[in-house]
Amino acid sequence: MINVGIAGLGRQGMLHLMNCRHIDGIQVIAAADTSKKARGKAKILGVRNLYEDYNVMFKSHPNLDAVIMSVPNFLHLASIQSALESGFNVFTEKPLANNSEECRKIVSLVRKSGKKLMIGHNCRFYEMTKTMKHQLDNGFIGDLEVVTAEEVINGPFAHPYVPAPVSEWWFDPKKAGGGVLLDVGYHMIDLFRFFAGEARVRYSYLGHRLNLQVEDSAIIMLQSDSVGTKGIINVGWYERTIFPRFDFRVILHGNAGYSSSDELVPKNLYSYAAKEGVKNVLRRISGRKINPLRYTYFYEAYYKELSHFFECIRTDCDPSVSATDGLKTIEIIENAYQVAKEVPKDGKPS
Amino acid sequence: MGSPVSLVHCDPNSGSLASSIEKSVELIHFKPGKEVKTVVIKPNLNYYWETATGCTTDPRVVGALVDYLRETYGQDLTIRVVEADASAMRTKHVFPMLGYGRLAENKGIELFNLSTDNLKKEKVSVKGRNLEFEVPQSILTADLFINLPKLKTMRMTKITCAMKNIFGCIATPRKFVYHPVLEEAIVGINKIIKSHLTIVDGLVGLGRFPVKLDLIMASVDVFSVDWVAAQIMGINPRSIKFLRIAREENLGNPSGITTCGEELNRFKKQFPREGLIPQKLSWSLQFGLLHLYKKVSGDVIPPFLEEE
Numbered sequence: 001m002i003n004v005g006i007a008g009l010g011r012q013g014m015l016h017l018m019n020c021r022h023i024d025g026i027q028v029i030a031a032a033d034t035s036k037k038a039r040g041k042a043k044i045l046g047v048r049n050l051y052e053d054y055n056v057m058f059k060s061h062p063n064l065d066a067v068i069m070s071v072p073n074f075l076h077l078a079s080i081q082s083a084l085e086s087g088f089n090v091f092t093e094k095p096l097a098n099n100s101e102e103c104r105k106i107v108s109l110v111r112k113s114g115k116k117l118m119i120g121h122n123c124r125f126y127e128m129t130k131t132m133k134h135q136l137d138n139g140f141i142g143d144l145e146v147v148t149a150e151e152v153i154n155g156p157f158a159h160p161y162v163p164a165p166v167s168e169w170w171f172d173p174k175k176a177g178g179g180v181l182l183d184v185g186y187h188m189i190d191l192f193r194f195f196a197g198e199a200r201v202r203y204s205y206l207g208h209r210l211n212l213q214v215e216d217s218a219i220i221m222l223q224s225d226s227v228g229t230k231g232i233i234n235v236g237w238y239e240r241t242i243f244p245r246f247d248f249r250v251i252l253h254g255n256a257g258y259s260s261s262d263e264l265v266p267k268n269l270y271s272y273a274a275k276e277g278v279k280n281v282l283r284r285i286s287g288r289k290i291n292p293l294r295y296t297y298f299y300e301a302y303y304k305e306l307s308h309f310f311e312c313i314r315t316d317c318d319p320s321v322s323a324t325d326g327l328k329t330i331e332i333i334e335n336a337y338q339v340a341k342e343v344p345k346d347g348k349p350s
Numbered sequence: 351m352g353s354p355v356s357l358v359h360c361d362p363n364s365g366s367l368a369s370s371i372e373k374s375v376e377l378i379h380f381k382p383g384k385e386v387k388t389v390v391i392k393p394n395l396n397y398y399w400e401t402a403t404g405c406t407t408d409p410r411v412v413g414a415l416v417d418y419l420r421e422t423y424g425q426d427l428t429i430r431v432v433e434a435d436a437s438a439m440r441t442k443h444v445f446p447m448l449g450y451g452r453l454a455e456n457k458g459i460e461l462f463n464l465s466t467d468n469l470k471k472e473k474v475s476v477k478g479r480n481l482e483f484e485v486p487q488s489i490l491t492a493d494l495f496i497n498l499p500k501l502k503t504m505r506m507t508k509i510t511c512a513m514k515n516i517f518g519c520i521a522t523p524r525k526f527v528y529h530p531v532l533e534e535a536i537v538g539i540n541k542i543i544k545s546h547l548t549i550v551d552g553l554v555g556l557g558r559f560p561v562k563l564d565l566i567m568a569s570v571d572v573f574s575v576d577w578v579a580a581q582i583m584g585i586n587p588r589s590i591k592f593l594r595i596a597r598e599e600n601l602g603n604p605s606g607i608t609t610c611g612e613e614l615n616r617f618k619k620q621f622p623r624e625g626l627i628p629q630k631l632s633w634s635l636q637f638g639l640l641h642l643y644k645k646v647s648g649d650v651i652p653p654f655l656e657e658e
Contacts, residue, residue: 022648
């Protein structure tokens with residue numbers, strides 16, 4: 001049995017808690033959050049030991065095998081450091097930290113501790129990403145010339161059925177570390193790295209449509225170091241979208257063909273949900289294990305990434321997304337912020 | 351008795367917004383009851399979504415209204431644009447995000463958070479139900495209080511326009527506490543807070559999807575505005591519960607409501623009607639099925655899709 005603690009019970013932390021309940025051999029024995037309401041929900045979900053402060057949780061439960069960190073960006077370094085020094089394996093939400101200096105510290109702490117750290121790069125765990133990677137690796141696309149990756153959503157300004165306030169730290173550049181580039185762009189850049197390897201920034205434009213102190217749109221052009229594959233990253237926080245509509249796509253353009261996420265994601269998410277839902281009900285009736293969140297298509301990735309992390313602990317393997325992946329992605333983002341300073345506000349290269 | 355409601359077509363990009371507002375006000379022969387020195391304008395800024403979504407009042411309309419007011423009542427007017435914090439929205443963020451910060455700088459007007467106003471608890475009875483609201487006092491003392499809502503459909507109340515925008519004046523941020531009695535609360539707050547003039551920003555209307563209507567409406571009576579707005583949105587105003595209650599509480603009367611200016615049908619034809627009953631049923635059905643599925647399969651519902 002792997003004993004798990006969860007730090008942060010916001011929407012994401014709560015989703016991790018619910019997913020843990022479906023992973024064999026996992027027991028969430030403690031959780032921490034400053035919100036009493038969140039702790040109450042966790043109690044209903046069977047977590048017996050609840051704390052306001054994750055440091056108290058770490059000290060009270062030295063027997064934890066792993067912790068899931070789902071805290072605001074500005075707490076990543078401190079919380080990860082505390083968890084590693086307490087001797088726990090760590091699963092953390094992205095970004096690894098707010099800047100490359102903090103990321104390097106974390107990389108070094110992970111090495112020193114000998115523990116495992118995995119970052120929640122959930123986009124890598126989408127079914128469509130797996131298929132695209134398979135197609136690329138097997139020559140279906142040929143040489144990869146260009147990757148386009150875009151996600152334009154409402155970011156922190158999307159709200160669930162019952163609206164809830166946007167956490168104040170999102171509005172504070174020091175605490176958030178950046179805007180949409182760090183939030184959504186992080187995933188798209190990681191996907192580029194996943195398909196094409198390490199990259200440099202060739203062009204970067206940051207938009208401020210919503211008059212925030214951080215960027216609410218970004219268009220970045222990348223070029224991979226090894227084979228020269230180009231990447232066009234387009235991300236935004238400015239679009240009002242309501243799930244299941246999702247303005248997200250990745251296209252791999254090669255000289256032998258192409259692969260597009262639009263052709264791999266189910267065309268009608270409602271009928272897909274119904275089909276997968278029925279399958280799960282039948283699985284449960286016949287006593288088999290269900291596929292959690294399969295019916296949502298996109299949210300299933302959160303279950304899969306967590307399952308992978310725990311499997312790595314069980315089998316003593318390295319997680320597929322390491323602290324170095326987080327560092328490399330942040331370095332590209334910092335590079336993009338730097339390059340953007342050289343681009344005039346109208347977006348045209350000088 | 352109802353009041354006339356003017357309907358004026360305008361082109362927001364041609365610089366004629368101020369003259370369209372002037373025309374809409376002239377058509378209803380609006381005259382303020384006293385000398386105007388202070389003006390309070392209440393747009394609808396319910397969330398951080400931009401005006402093109404049809405959710406929030408266009409700052410260009412507010413700017414044009416400010417120009418018209420200064421032209422009409424004098425350049426030394428004190429003008430305040432007000433909004434109260436809401437369950438999920440904070441005015442300190444919404445003003446700069448939606449372009450009101452820049453507007454205030456350009457036009458020399460004040461942006462004000464009603465939740466920080468001098469507040470008074472006011473009790474009111476609607477259909478025998480006692481309600482209490484925290485009422486910002488500065489609205490009540492303004493020489494001219496202008497209600498500047500949007501033209502939108504809404505699942506809970508069918509429409510949201512003039513009367514619902516006054517509900518947004520309640521200082522309590524957690525206004526969802528009124529949701530179980532939303533219709534009564536809308537009527538209740540409208541009994542306390544009365545605007546002198548309503549101007550509707552119908553540049554973009556929101557039904558099944560946003561649509562460019564290029565419409566400005568004006569009236570002195572919130573009930574009359576909502577009655578006509580419902581017709582434009584393809585909804586029978588008699589089927590709207592808060593209008594029914596308002597009528598019973600003598601807050602409005604459909605008899606005598608007239609429209610002037612453009613033909614109502616011109617805008618009604620353009621408006622993307624929303625099947626509110628199927629939509630309401632569809633939402634209930636989706637959530638019902640989701641929870642049933644959770645129970646039967648033991649699967650997870652992402653917190654983002656949960657009802658609360």
